[in-house]
Amino acid sequence: MYLCPLCNGLEQRTFQCPNCHTIMEDQGKITDYFDDYSAYMDIDIMKLYDGQPASLENHLCLHYFYCPSCQHQETTSIQE
Numbered sequence: 001m002y003l004c005p006l007c008n009g010l011e012q013r014t015f016q017c018p019n020c021h022t023i024m025e026d027q028g029k030i031t032d033y034f035d036d037y038s039a040y041m042d043i044d045i046m047k048l049y050d051g052q053p054a055s056l057e058n059h060l061c062l063h064y065f066y067c068p069s070c071q072h073q074e075t076t077s078i079q080e
Contacts, residue, residue, distance in 0.1 A: 002080035004029070004061035015076060017067035024065040030075055033064065052077065 005011035006026060015024045031046035032039040038046060047056040055062060059080040066073055 002059045004078055004080050006063060006078050007061060013078075015065050015074070017070060017072050018074075019072050020067065020070045022067050022069040024067045024072070024074065027064040027066050030062045030064045051075075 003010075006013065007029060013026070016022070017024050029043075029050075031041075031043075031050050034046075034049070043061075044056060047060075050062050052060060052062055054060075055077070060077040061080055063076050063078055064073065065076055
C-alpha cells in the first residue's frame, strides 16, 4: 500500500522559494483544487487527471506549494 507522507502527516518537507528564498507553504495535493468535491474523490482516480501522465504508476502525489512573500506557485512531485 502506498501513501503520501505529506498528506498523511508522516513527514514535513520544506522548499525554498526560487525567487525570494522564503520557505514555501504546502497547500496540499493539486487535485483537491479541481472542484468542490474533488477532495472527496478516490485518490487513484484523481491521479488520472492531475496532469502528470505516470503519477499513478510511479506512485507520485503532486503537491501545490505557495510562497507567502512573493506569491510564487509551484507543483512538486512527492514519492509515496
